[in-house]
Amino acid sequence: MTNNPNQSLPRRNFLRGQFLDSLKSEKVSRQGYEPIRPPWANLANFLEKCTACDNCIQACETSIIVKGAGGYPEVDFSKGECTFCEKCVQSCEADVFRAVSEEAWSHKIEIQDSCLLKQGTECRSCGDSCEMRVIRFRPSLGGIAQMTLNLESCNGCGACLSVCPTSAIKISRSNNTGK
Numbered sequence: 001m002t003n004n005p006n007q008s009l010p011r012r013n014f015l016r017g018q019f020l021d022s023l024k025s026e027k028v029s030r031q032g033y034e035p036i037r038p039p040w041a042n043l044a045n046f047l048e049k050c051t052a053c054d055n056c057i058q059a060c061e062t063s064i065i066v067k068g069a070g071g072y073p074e075v076d077f078s079k080g081e082c083t084f085c086e087k088c089v090q091s092c093e094a095d096v097f098r099a100v101s102e103e104a105w106s107h108k109i110e111i112q113d114s115c116l117l118k119q120g121t122e123c124r125s126c127g128d129s130c131e132m133r134v135i136r137f138r139p140s141l142g143g144i145a146q147m148t149l150n151l152e153s154c155n156g157c158g159a160c161l162s163v164c165p166t167s168a169i170k171i172s173r174s175n176n177t178g179k
Helices: 010-013 026-031 053-058 089-091 125-129
Strands: 065-067 073-075 108-111 135-140 146-149 171-174
Touching: 053 065, 073 135, 108 146, 125 135
Parallel strands: none
Antiparallel strands: 065 073, 108 171, 135 146
């Protein structure tokens, strides 16, 4: 899997003309073409074992788990953030989740050049919504605050995605396909 969503465009979407940036949905622009499955989903056999019963969709307290392609659940961070309540795991009758003691996701955030701070405009929306304090701002004498990221602390909750006024925060996936 690649960090650049333009390089992992499924053939079906390519034939539909979605290779043009102007045709991308906001969700695809932020999260890429590959769906993000619910937290703790065992991606190695998720599609084989998931029955698409919608139990996890109904149990999600923030309604970020939605019915995706093929009826399988996927996460849509434009609707909010994950609170890691574990209700999706508890509601599942199939064996598609890993232990909740493990890391929920392996994805992290990535700040794009369209960030207002990078354009010279003060904005702290993402930092204000980040409970894990991954995104912090260091005051700068005579200028705007400078952003610092502590990606080791990022739990992938998505709280910063929907609050960014310029959609400058994107999901960066790791190459670990087991998580």
